[in-house]
Amino acid sequence: MRELLLEIELFKNWAKPADKSFGEWETEYLHWDRIYHFVNKLIEDSPVEKWSPDLINEFLYILARDNECEIIIDTLIENPPQLLSIAKHSVSFPDHDARWQIAYGLGEINENEQEIKNILKKLLNDDKEYVRIRASFAFEKKGFKL
Secondary structure, three states, rough: OOOHHHHHHHHHHHHOOOOOOOOHHHHHHHHHHHHHHHHHHHHHHHHHHHOOOOHHHHHHHHHOOOOOOOOHHHHHHHOOOHHHHHHHHHHOOHHHHHHHHHHHHHHHHHHOOOHHHHHHHHHEEEEEEEEHHHHHHHHHOOOOOO
């Protein structure tokens, strides 16, 4: 966990002066491999329920920054209980790039259908249109009715 927090801090330090004038600026970071390694380790070794609030926020931050490659959300999709657990925290997370990925991911898993439906309903009312669109796609894919 500490290692991932350190890698996220290194990313944030790199990002401060980075040119953010284009949509894929995050992909210019050269050490995503280290971030992915520690993300995988965390997802495999520690249930979200044991994560600190700081770790949850930092994880959602780096998930949002991985919005072009979507490696982290793919890892979560491969671990449905972890995705569902982190999804509960994402609804109120301020960065919409985390929320739309979570909405997408929930449409890809078959875990606790009622919980998925409840979270997607919240995301259907998100203030960002793209989050609402992705939640709508996931809601439809799951066959849910309002």
